[in-house]
Amino acid sequence: MSVLLTAAQMRAAEHAGMASGAVSGAELMERAGQGVVAALLKTWPNSEVAARRAIVLCGPGNNGGDGFVIARLLHQRDWQVELFLLGDSSRLPADARLNHDRWNALGKVGALPFDAPPRLSGGEGVVIDALFGTGLTRGLGAEVAPILARFEAAGYADWHRVAVDLPSGLCADSGRVLAAGDSPAAVFRADLTVSFHSAKPGHFLAQGPEVCGALEVVDIGLAAASFAEAAELVTDPGLPLGKRGGHKFDHGHALILSGGFGRTGAARLAARAALRIGAGLVTLAVPGAAQMEVAAQITALMMRRVETAEALAQLLEDRRLNAVCLGPGLGIERARMLVPEALRAGRATVLDADALSAFAGDPEALFTALHADCVLTPHGGEFARLFPDLARHLAGPLQSGPGFSRIDAARAAAARAGCTVLLKGPDTVIAAPDGTVCVHAAAYGRAAPWLATAGAGDVLAGLICGLLARGAGAYQAARAAAFLHVEAARCIGPGLIAEDLPEALPAVLRGLGA
Numbered sequence: 001m002s003v004l005l006t007a008a009q010m011r012a013a014e015h016a017g018m019a020s021g022a023v024s025g026a027e028l029m030e031r032a033g034q035g036v037v038a039a040l041l042k043t044w045p046n047s048e049v050a051a052r053r054a055i056v057l058c059g060p061g062n063n064g065g066d067g068f069v070i071a072r073l074l075h076q077r078d079w080q081v082e083l084f085l086l087g088d089s090s091r092l093p094a095d096a097r098l099n100h101d102r103w104n105a106l107g108k109v110g111a112l113p114f115d116a117p118p119r120l121s122g123g124e125g126v127v128i129d130a131l132f133g134t135g136l137t138r139g140l141g142a143e144v145a146p147i148l149a150r151f152e153a154a155g156y157a158d159w160h161r162v163a164v165d166l167p168s169g170l171c172a173d174s175g176r177v178l179a180a181g182d183s184p185a186a187v188f189r190a191d192l193t194v195s196f197h198s199a200k201p202g203h204f205l206a207q208g209p210e211v212c213g214a215l216e217v218v219d220i221g222l223a224a225a226s227f228a229e230a231a232e233l234v235t236d237p238g239l240p241l242g243k244r245g246g247h248k249f250d251h252g253h254a255l256i257l258s259g260g261f262g263r264t265g266a267a268r269l270a271a272r273a274a275l276r277i278g279a280g281l282v283t284l285a286v287p288g289a290a291q292m293e294v295a296a297q298i299t300a301l302m303m304r305r306v307e308t309a310e311a312l313a314q315l316l317e318d319r320r321l322n323a324v325c326l327g328p329g330l331g332i333e334r335a336r337m338l339v340p341e342a343l344r345a346g347r348a349t350v351l352d353a354d355a356l357s358a359f360a361g362d363p364e365a366l367f368t369a370l371h372a373d374c375v376l377t378p379h380g381g382e383f384a385r386l387f388p389d390l391a392r393h394l395a396g397p398l399q400s401g402p403g404f405s406r407i408d409a410a411r412a413a414a415a416r417a418g419c420t421v422l423l424k425g426p427d428t429v430i431a432a433p434d435g436t437v438c439v440h441a442a443a444y445g446r447a448a449p450w451l452a453t454a455g456a457g458d459v460l461a462g463l464i465c466g467l468l469a470r471g472a473g474a475y476q477a478a479r480a481a482a483f484l485h486v487e488a489a490r491c492i493g494p495g496l497i498a499e500d501l502p503e504a505l506p507a508v509l510r511g512l513g514a
């Protein structure tokens with residue numbers, strides 16, 4: 001299982017490694033520098049042959065210390081290296097100071113902000129950002145922003161850009177770019193980010209993937225420390241998805257509530273996803289006016305007429321209906337009427353879209369009715385309607401780090417709602433009320449930009465409902481569905497429409513050996 005370590009957790013892992021006597025700070029710094037050099041040579045093998053030129057920007061902390069190691073290692077490979085330091089060398093922390101002195105025996109230490117422009121420019125080269133890493137606590141102000149801007153200007157267009165641990169300006173915990181007062185937020189835009197021991201939440205959340213470029217995490221010999229509160233990075237479905245045989249009733253019966261005439265498509269998409277992911281039976285609950293429309297569109301799916309809360313209560317007397325999904329295309333009025341009844345029935349329940357927006361005026365009424373087997377699947381806007389205070393924390397400029405993150409927001413929301421919350425986005429965060437949390441990022445090797453298409457969210461809700469019907473717990477169902485949703489999108493690729501997602505599941509499941 002991969003975990004994402006916050007800046008504080010990373011410091012604790014480093015201290016534990018050093019306190020055990022297994023490794024010293026200087027050794028960790030040396031391995032970090034070696035890791036960056038190895039990653040950059042692997043990424044651009046040609047730079048070893050053709051350019052062999054680097055500018056290294058060092059900051060006042062240990063991130064800067066890594067920069068001195070990198071400069072020395074590249075120099076040893078016969079690269080031309082120009083190094084610049086922000087701050088006073090006499091105030092560097094001990095390990096960084098040691099590496100400053102080792103570098104200083106080989107080359108010059110220029111001052112930042114530049115008193116004279118770098119000698120190296122034009123052609124090709126590599127600029128190494130070792131200004132700030134996990135220790136960044138405030139935005140890059142008038143002193144640092146122009147240093148970064150220089151490498152976005154003419155002369156450096158063909159240079160590769162490598163960030164050490166994190167692009168400077170990016171908050172390790174939240175993936176938000178820190179602001180400096182009223183100045184525009186400045187950040188180093190990397191082609192490659194090389195981090196150490198474990199990825200950080202900021203590599204996957206918010207602006208992280210956009211500014212990190214490619215991400216490499218290198219081993220620096222720290223033992224895997226376990227942090228109960230660390231977020232997991234989702235890289236697999238986490239559930240056995242194969243069917244163990246048996247009757248269709250052994251695999252659950254999902255009930256998807258549909259909206260009225262002309263608005264049934266979303267529920268049909270959700271229902272098809274629930275069926276494809278293996279629910280034994282799936283029934284659409286439809287108001288009378290939409291019955292013809294739905295009947296004309298379904299085959300393996302079933303349909304029941306549900307006009308009122310009483311009709312839903314009556315239907316749910318059948319205990320075989322073990323998972324319910326409300327929201328996709330449901331309509332606000334119908335959601336207000338049906339959601340309380342569905343929650344009273346105590347089934348595993350997914351609430352999405354209109355089923356969430358219906359409670360915008362009174363989220364407390366929803367929270368009181370929810371139970372532990374529920375999953376809420378808000379996107380940012382729906383999240384803001386139910387948890388306006390948490391959404392406000394996430395919005396607007398981030399003035400100091402470590403910043404409030406989507407992990408913090410989803411975790412607080414799950415605790416408040418008393419159920420699983422899946423906060424949707426390219427950086428989906430899933431949190432359980434006990435604080436368990438994971439991040440599913442459609443980023444780097446798993447980017448799926450085609451998922452930003454109408455109806456994709458309805459399919460996600462249906463996948464969760466199908467997995468709930470099959471007996472998965474709320475958190476596990478949401479986690480697996482987020483993974484499968486992106487796998488299905490990646491299986492189709494460009495041109496994807498939501499209808500394709502359920503149809504891609506057989507290939508996805510086959511690929512997973514299910």
Ligand SMILES: NC(=O)C1=CN([C@@H]2O[C@H](COP(=O)(O)OP(=O)(O)OC[C@H]3O[C@@H](n4cnc5c(N)ncnc54)[C@H](O)[C@@H]3O)[C@@H](O)[C@H]2O)[C@@H](O)CC1
Pocket residue numbers: 010011013014028029032059060061062063064065066093131132133134135136137138139140141144164165166196220
């Ligand atoms: N934790 C670990 O296990 C390891 C950490 N290493 C490196 O050490 C880094 C963390 O080092 P530090 O904790 O010293 O932190 P940083 O080097 O990221 O920065 C801390 C320094 O920057 C100053 N600062 C913060 N924000 C500023 C701003 N906006 N403008 C000006 N100055 C600012 C702080 O006052 C402090 O002096 C990691 O990112 C990584 O690169 C590596 O050497 C390997 C091992």
Ligand SMILES: [K+]
Pocket residue numbers: 063129130131132133163164165166167168
């Ligand atoms: K950096």
